[in-house]
Each structure stands twice: as C-alpha cells, then as structure tokens.
Amino acid sequence: MHALDVLGDPVRRRLLELLADGERPSGELAEVVTREFGISHPAVSQHLRVLRQAGFAVVRPEGTRRLYAIDPGPLEAAAAWFDPFRRFWQPKLDALGTELARGRRQRRLAEERASHGEPEDEASDDPTP
Secondary structure (H helix, E strand, O other), X not given: OOHHHHHOOHHHHHHHHHHOOOOEEHHXXXXXXXXXXXXXXXXXXXXXXXXXXXXXXXXXXXXXXXXXXXXXXXXXXXXXXXXXXXXXXXXXXXXXXXXXXXXXXXXXXXXXXXXXXXXXXXXXXXXXX
C-alpha cells in the first residue's frame, strides 16, 4: 500500500495526529476515534493494524496494554514524495513568514518606544510598504 493511500483515510490521519504527541495506549486512541468518528473499537484496531503494517506506527506491549508510537521513516518518505510540488506553495509560505516577522518587529519597536515614554507613531520604521 502506498503511503498516500494510508494517509488518505481520515481515521488513520487522526490516529497519527494523536500519536504525534507521543506514545499512547490503544484504548485511549480507540476512545478518541470512536467518539469523533462514530466507529467501533474493532474498526479502530483495524486502522491501527494498517498503520503498523505500513510501517507508520510501532506497538510496544506493556502488561495488558499496547502502546503505539509513530515510526517517522514512512512519514519522511511521504513528505519526500511532495518535494517536486513544494514550488507551488513554498513561496507563499516564505512570504507569510516574512510578514509575520515584520509584524513581530513592529510590535517589538512599539513596545520599546512605549517603555521609553515615546509616543506611538502610526508610521513604521520599516521603509517597505
């Protein structure tokens, strides 16, 4: 099964989102996914098995519990598949980063002026429009 086939399912994507925070017991994963998607615990177990078989997740037994975690290798391979397409969105993300940095700089300068008792200008120190 191709990585994007695995990631194409919303339940499996949600399971990976939950696992992104770290190792979690299968019961906890099943509770969240059952509540959000209205599927049974056995159905969640099937999705976990697909993630495990495709290499996206690993399982570690701890007593009677099964703890799941992400295996980053397949995610890195899926991300690499997108590399030829990054040119479509990367410039926009770079521009967004520039605007966010500009806004942080303007707030910092305004805070510095305020802390020195200077009046706030509507004009920016930044010469770019």
